[in-house]
Amino acid sequence: xxxxxxxxxGREHAICWKLSQSRSVDxxxxxxxxxxxxxxxxxxxxxxxxxxxxxxxxxxxxxxxxIIGPEDPLSRGIVDLFEKEGRRVLGPTKAGAQLESSKVFxxxxxxxxxxPTAEYQVFTSYLHAEEYIxxxxxxxxxxxxxxAAGKGVFVASTIEEAFxxxxxxxxxxxxxxxxxxxxxxxxxxGEEASFMAFTDGKTIVPMVSSQDHKRIFDNDKGLNxxxxxxxxxxxxxxxELEKTVMEKILEPTVRALRSEGITYKGVLYAGLMIRxxxxxxxxxxxxxxxxxxxxxxxxxxxxxxxxAMAIAEGRLADIRIEWLPDPAVCVVISSKGYPGQYRKGDxxxxxxxxxxxxxxxxxxxxxxxxxxxxxxSGGRVLGVTATGKDIxxxxxxxxxxxxxxxxxxxxxRKDIADRALKRP
Ligand code: AMP
Ligand code: GLY
Numbered sequence: 316x317x318x319x320x321x322x323x324x325g326r327e328h329a330i331c332w333k334l335s336q337s338r339s340v341d342x343x344x345x346x347x348x349x350x351x352x353x354x355x356x357x358x359x360x361x362x363x364x365x366x367x368x369x370x371x372x373x374x375x376x377x378x379x380x381x382i383i384g385p386e387d388p389l390s391r392g393i394v395d396l397f398e399k400e401g402r403r404v405l406g407p408t409k410a411g412a413q414l415e416s417s418k419v420f421x422x423x424x425x426x427x428x429x430x431p432t433a434e435y436q437v438f439t440s441y442l443h444a445e446e447y448i449x450x451x452x453x454x455x456x457x458x459x460x461x462x463a464a465g466k467g468v469f470v471a472s473t474i475e476e477a478f479x480x481x482x483x484x485x486x487x488x489x490x491x492x493x494x495x496x497x498x499x500x501x502x503x504x505g506e507e508a509s510f511m512a513f514t515d516g517k518t519i520v521p522m523v524s525s526q527d528h529k530r531i532f533d534n535d536k537g538l539n540x541x542x543x544x545x546x547x548x549x550x551x552x553x554x555e556l557e558k559t560v561m562e563k564i565l566e567p568t569v570r571a572l573r574s575e576g577i578t579y580k581g582v583l584y585a586g587l588m589i590r591x592x593x594x595x596x597x598x599x600x601x602x603x604x605x606x607x608x609x610x611x612x613x614x615x616x617x618x619x620x621x622x623a624m625a626i627a628e629g630r631l632a633d634i635r636i637e638w639l640p641d642p643a644v645c646v647v648i649s650s651k652g653y654p655g656q657y658r659k660g661d662x663x664x665x666x667x668x669x670x671x672x673x674x675x676x677x678x679x680x681x682x683x684x685x686x687x688x689x690x691x692s693g694g695r696v697l698g699v700t701a702t703g704k705d706i707x708x709x710x711x712x713x714x715x716x717x718x719x720x721x722x723x724x725x726x727x728r729k730d731i732a733d734r735a736l737k738r739p
Contacts, residue, residue: 317377318620319344321363321393322384323352325647325680325698326605329612330382330619331356332676337620344376350689351679363388366396373402380405382623383581386602390416390462394580403627407601411572411579414599419460419496421599428571430564431595433588435500441485447499448477454502459484461493465541468598470502505590507597508549509607510560512585513622515631516578519565523614523638524552525607526734531654533730540654541695544731546644546706547610550738551589560587560594568599580626609678609698610643641674644709644732645700646717650681651724653694661691661722669716674702674709677716691722706735 316339320327328351334340335355346369348358361368363385373381381397383389383406392409406412413420425432433456438444448455457480459467467490469480477499484494511522526549531537552560564585572579584600584607603611612619616637625631650657663682666689670677678700681693699716703709710732717727 316340316379316620317342317344318623319346319369319373319376319378319381320356320384321346321369321381321388323347323349324384324605324693325678325695326603326608327384328352328678328680329609329698330384330603332678333612333615333619337618339618340620344372344378346372349679349692350682350684351677353684364391366393369393370397370400370402373397379403380620380623380627382406384602386412386415386462386600389601403624405623405627406581407579408577410577411581412601414572414583415601416462417460418458418498418598422498424571424575425568425596428567430567430571431593433501433503433595433597435498438497438499439495441481444481444485444497444499445478448474448481451499453477456500456502457481457484458498458500459490459494460496460498461490463490463493465539466490467493503588503590503595503597505588506551508551508587508589509545509604510552510557510565510585510587511604511607511611512565512583513626513631513636514569514583515580515626515629516569516573517629518631519561519569519583520631520636521557521561521565522611523547524549524557525604525611526551527604527607528728528731531649531726533728538654540649542604542606543647543649543728544645545604545607545610546642546709546732546735547607547614548642550735556589556592556594560585564594564596580629606645606647606698609645609676609700613643613676613700613702614639614641639702641702641704642706642709643700643702644706644713645678645698646713646727646731647680647695648697648699648717648720648725648727649695650691650693651726653726657694658724659690659692660685661724663689663691663696663720663722665719665721668719669699672701672712672716672719674712675716676700677720696722696725706732710736
């Protein structure tokens with residue numbers, strides 16, 4: 316079979332890598348892909364926003380299944396269009412993707428179905444929001460309703476910070492129409508974890524757990540990023556807690572969506588806050604996490620194409636999904652300046668040496684070719700991922716591989732997975 320993957324980050328490289336091991340996949344296309352993906356797939360330079368050209372690729376190349384990596388095309392209805400054209404596709408429709416593209420939709424759905432999440436109010440008026448913040452006091456969380464590339468959430472420790480956030484969203488309109496509505500939300504305490512599951516809208520199959528590292532510097536200092544590293548499993552998600560998350564959160568969410576007429580197909584990613592063993596939803600994403608996918612798919616034993624086809628065809632209940640026991644750790648290497656303005660075009664060396672190490676996979680994110688040389692072309696450049704007999708061994712291998720790689724201005728955190736190692 317032929318499969319098309321849309322996107323060009325570390326997540327999509329991990330997806331293509333997994334597909335390349337499938338017995339039933341003969342050919343992988345990726346739009347637009349990156350320098351790493353180009354080694355296992357045919358990369359076609361089509362923008363992820365250009366649905367008509369993507370559809371042309373599917374038609375002219377006889378693609379059997381399209382897998383959508385990022386949230387943006389999902390939230391703009393790529394699945395609706397492909398399904399209308401009779402094409403097999405993996406991901407939720409525009410209505411389902413609202414779980415991520417509208418925080419108000421998500422919170423209202425959770426609240427009206429009694430699914431645990433922070434208390435909140437929605438505002439379209441700046442003055443009313445300001446009054447509510449004064450009434451509630453700090454700490455408090457301010458969120459823009461729409462997609463804001465991960466920058467639309469402000470955890471304010473003082474009232475002044477909360478007013479600043481409100482101004483940025485509603486007056487400066489830093490996120491445009493995504494800030495037409497704001498959510499003012501109770502600030503939850505506890506430990507965060509990511510919980511991803513496959514679903515065809517009826518059956519839900521959890522993936523192994525994982526944890527992201529959002530801040531740019533060690534010890535969770537500095538600005539928020541797309542994610543600087545991840546590991547799997549996350550020890551905080553014990554088997555009992557996973558059962559609770561399935562019963563109290565994921566299953567009711569899929570049922571709630573169905574009651575709204577939405578058959579949600581694809582990946583459901585719940586960002587959770589866990590306190591005293593009790594989980595609440597911080598947010599939902601409508602796709603695989605990046606970089607969580609890199610360690611999670613490194614542990615997948617079952618043929619990924621088989622899972623993808625089962626979801627797209629609504630028969631997930633018929634297959635058994637198995638995982639490898641060895642943990643995995645992914646260390647992201649970023650460009651100088653990221654998550655602010657970053658440099659591009661630096662030559663990357665040592666990729667082969669890193670890749671040769673046992674249990675190591677170097678997933679590319681922001682890379683491209685300049686002639687035959689691999690150069691940096693994005694903020695997050697590589698996701699160096701390793702498995703090992705325990706988290707400590709996986710971490711040691713990942714960092715050994717990182718040491719082999721070089722480009723000017725490269726940055727990485729040195730404490731990925733320490734959180735798991737330090738747990739009692
Ligand atoms: P979100 O995009 O909603 O996950 O928010 C991004 C990050 O903001 C989360 O990963 C949390 O670290 C933080 N956050 C979001 N909502 C809350 C909340 N209600 N209480 C505390 N922290 C939050
Ligand atoms: N790593 C967080 C995300 O994919 O949204």
